Amino acid sequence: MDIGTFLIQLLNSVQYGLLLFLIASGLTLIFGIMGIINLAHGSFYMVGAYMAFSLSSLTGNLFVAIVLGIVLSVLLGLFLEWALFTKLYQRDHLQQVLLTYGLILVFEELRSILVGNDVHSVAIPAVLNYSVKLSETLSYPVYRLFISAVCVVLAVALYYVIQKTRLGMIIRAGSANREMVQSLGFNINLLYRLVFALGVGLAAFAGMIAAPVSSVYPGMGTQVLIICFVVVVIGGIGSVWGALVAALLIGLTDTFGKVMFPQWAGAGIYILMAAILLWRPEGLFRRI
Amino acid sequence: MTNDAVLHTEGLTRRFGGLVANNNIAIQIHRGQLHAVLGPNGAGKSTMINLLSGDLRPSTGHIFFDGQDISGFSADRRSRMGIGRSYQKTNIFPTFTVFENCRLAAQSREPHPARIFSNALSYRTVCEAAERAIELAGLAHRAQRHANTLSHGEQRQLEVAMVLATSPNVLLLDEPLAGMGAEESARMVELLQRITPDHGILLVEHDMDAVFAVAKVVTVMVNGEVLESGSPEQIRGSAQVQVAYLGAEDEHHG
């Protein structure tokens, strides 16, 4: 591998890792704060991607589609929390797994009914549809850099919220301790609803900005879900920074694995996970 | 430090963040002797039991059982060595019968996990040990009841019966009388007196009358440290203990 290819693969893995982080951070917050295992989290990513496809063909502009999509996905999150997840807080994990498994089936079939089972591509917006030259022979698409940049901005924003706000204080204390949350003047039900909607919004947003590079296809949600589980397991449940580190680690493993050991790339990240489980079964980071 | 104690500690310390829950504790438990630990809430009594039983690991210091350093041993290993404990907060198998609770406890002494084609009830010594423990704890008339249908006091009795069923050499009892009625308490005190000759017992208890009735040695803990240790008479007469604990004792019974 020459230095140019290496650089391109490095940029790809960072972009992929950051995207995974957006999805996994919501997943890990929902685990950490609400104690809920949400298998349907990957479906939100899929919903986002399909919204990017449908809304951008409707409006003709990906950015408008993204703004609309964020609003819709947050509304979806608020609705689902109100209609289903509130019923799950007192239930055991088995029931949570099952209900959210049912949700996946519902989302997949709705997708099939509404949009069909074809693979679609989403056009890169004209303003970002060019490449930068890395060397004489190599260039890199600006849209991928744009994805990374947006993810970094969101990561910094998340950092600010968690470190500097009262909401973040609760998140850092990191639990569903009713009394503590209420003593800080927060309505816990509202907190749960917001955290959940935030998670849905982040996952859907990741799907929307990823749509032009990954294309839009059935099953994309569950594929990303399982990888995000690996991110959360490696990073430590409830730990946003753990999720960031783990997501980048997985981005690197996956991207370079595909180049170097194509047959074993799919299994690579799981082997990484197994190694980390032996070393630190609770994940790399304990909290936030 | 004498080493004829069956269980003893040296410099046992446990910190939780900045809080020192147990500081430099040296305590000895001898066979045939009941050693009571008194102290206000938050004195670190339960922490000490958790350290001795292996539910918690010490920050520094050592625990010796029959002269062997067991500080790093897991809770299950210590139990197998003969250190049995009961919990302050009832910790039983609520959906099992009283008999099954104690049978499972007794089964831990001859577990036979590989004999998957044998019936658990066919192990006579296990069943007998369970029945003996139930009888000792005064629950014979409840043996076939589901544990979650017992009264609170009876669940406390079951808690102790389960420890007895594991035939321990040393018993660590964390407030076994809490929540018991007068009659049940009296029976438990009698039970403790009956089993003391063959066991080393560490008893954490708030009930002063019971403690002074059964204990041969009393240790008073305050703020994670041993304030004083001695015979019940010495403790009763200690001005230091009066000031630090016994005088203020009423406050802790609310």
Place this chain on the structure above:
Amino acid sequence: MNRASDVGEPVLGAAAPAETRLLRREVVLPLFALVLLAFVPIVGSAFYTEVVTRVMILAIFALSLDLLVGYTGLVSFGHAAFFGIGAYAYALLSPKNEAASLWLTLPAAIGAAAIAAALVGVFVLRTRGIYFIMVTLAFAQMFYFVFHDTDFGRGSDGITVNFKPDLKLGDITLIDLGNSNQFFYFVLAMLVAAFLFLRTVLASPLGRALHGIKVNEHRMLSLGYHVFGYKLASFTIAGTLAGFAGYLSAVQSGFANPEILSWHQSGNVLLMIILGGTGTLYGAIGGAFVFALLEQVFEALTVHWQLLLGLTIILLVLFLPGGLSEFVARVIRKPVREHADDE
């Protein structure tokens, strides 16, 4: 969860009328169901015989998961991995142009599943709760990719086996597995055997200890049980039995492909035992049949039958968390005795 978990313990003393009820429930009803099943090939068409065979194989799979979920308290979302390994072991060991011997391939498949389960168990059992669910799912996905991506598993099309295995003693064919009626009875016998095996294990010291771990793991530790070892035993037995089910499945269908160890398969088997009610064994078998029935009915209604399935699951969790066995118990015995939760 699992309000019926203590039902299967006749020792735990019940009054005389309860004993006859127990007899009826533990002996008469299952025998009746068994006789009914035995008539399927005689009365039903070849198609239904094959469908019911498939469901019985799934029931063995579900039984194996019930040992983990219902009796050890370990919610595995990756159980299909061992099912798939059993199936692939059979497919990989079967020669191309002649029938394989069952005496060779079956022990190999079971052994492969057992080894895989024990190895995976060492990793996943270091975690608990939500972690355990995610990690089991992830490990199953790893096996999926191993079979899907490598030459070893022959990619997404999987491996086709052209001949049914021989079940011979010397030169005498004991059972012709290619005959769908004979295969049906073979699988039925295996289902009964798996059920009796699990019942025996559950009544053994090991089984009792596993149940104790489900109800109160912490106390089991302080009573001196080597909890990790017990969980590993449970995980390995469950994985082995799942591998056996996978073997039968591959024998019936004549192929092994990555889809049989996909996470859908893990989700569906979990759904089966919850449909039937966890921790009852009967529930696992009943759940497999109900699941198959739902699948048939929904597929007949619409191509988007998974939507109906998904909605059914959601409604089930919201309104019938204890599964069908709890529902039946509620209907049959009006005043249900309240049990506190296991957890």
